[in-house]
Amino acid sequence: METQKIEHGNSGVSVSVRRAVSSDVDFFRNLRNLPEAVELSESKQKVAAEDHELWFKEALLSSNIRLFVLQTSYAANHQKTDIGFLRFESREHEQDESVWFVSIVLLAAYRGKGVGRRALLLAIKEWEASLHGPHDALIARVHPQNHASRRLFEGAGFMEVDQSSGFLTLRRHQLQDPIN
Numbered sequence: 001m002e003t004q005k006i007e008h009g010n011s012g013v014s015v016s017v018r019r020a021v022s023s024d025v026d027f028f029r030n031l032r033n034l035p036e037a038v039e040l041s042e043s044k045q046k047v048a049a050e051d052h053e054l055w056f057k058e059a060l061l062s063s064n065i066r067l068f069v070l071q072t073s074y075a076a077n078h079q080k081t082d083i084g085f086l087r088f089e090s091r092e093h094e095q096d097e098s099v100w101f102v103s104i105v106l107l108a109a110y111r112g113k114g115v116g117r118r119a120l121l122l123a124i125k126e127w128e129a130s131l132h133g134p135h136d137a138l139i140a141r142v143h144p145q146n147h148a149s150r151r152l153f154e155g156a157g158f159m160e161v162d163q164s165s166g167f168l169t170l171r172r173h174q175l176q177d178p179i180n
């Protein structure tokens with residue numbers, strides 16, 4: 001079922017997020033294979049269509065992954081356009097913490113307009129609402145030169161906790177930084 005929330009910003013553009021569905025498979029692969037997203041990935045490789053299709057199918061069913069599509073629409077035109085995705089993934093972490101990792105990619109034409117900020121906050125709310133139990137933290141891993149990403153997460157209450165791996169690790173604690 002589609003989950004959707006809309007916020008109106010100064011630009012007259014509405015931003016919404018919805019849970020991904022099976023027909024979003026190619027959209028996710030196209031964004032994931034953008035050069036800047038490949039550079040940010042752990043493998044530093046594009047994903048092949050067959051591997052991606054398998055992963056995507058499993059991801060939609062997994063209790064450890066939540067995929068969201070970001071959409072915009074203009075006041076004069078209510079038709080929504082898919083412009084990015086957000087991925088939340090639970091992975092094993094130190095001291096048996098319940099830790100989730102978040103990543104976000106927007107189509108290049110929609111960056112730098114405040115869309116990422118609004119979409120991240122909306123998606124975090126939806127992700128939290130979808131959880132069945134408490135979590136200890138939400139983590140973003142950001143390239144040190146990725147200023148937009150760093151500011152995006154810091155503005156959403158994430159704090160830098162580590163930079164030893166070539167990436168900055170920013171962490172948002174559940175109770176420390178509630179989102180209104």
Ligand SMILES: CC(C)(COP(=O)(O)OP(=O)(O)OC[C@H]1O[C@@H](n2cnc3c(N)ncnc32)[C@H](O)[C@@H]1OP(=O)(O)O)[C@@H](O)C(=O)NCCC(=O)NCCS
Nearest residue numbers: 103104105106111112113114115116117147148149151152
């Ligand atoms: C990172 C990304 C999601 C940010 O979304 P966005 O819509 O472009 O960001 P916003 O316009 O909401 O801006 C967020 C913050 O970054 C700043 N920012 C935006 N573009 C910037 C740029 N090119 N350089 C420096 N800062 C920038 C904004 O000023 C804002 O900070 P502020 O509120 O402190 O002023 C988007 O740029 C993107 O998809 N990049 C490619 C993929 C990627 O890097 N993903 C992150 C990996 S987890």
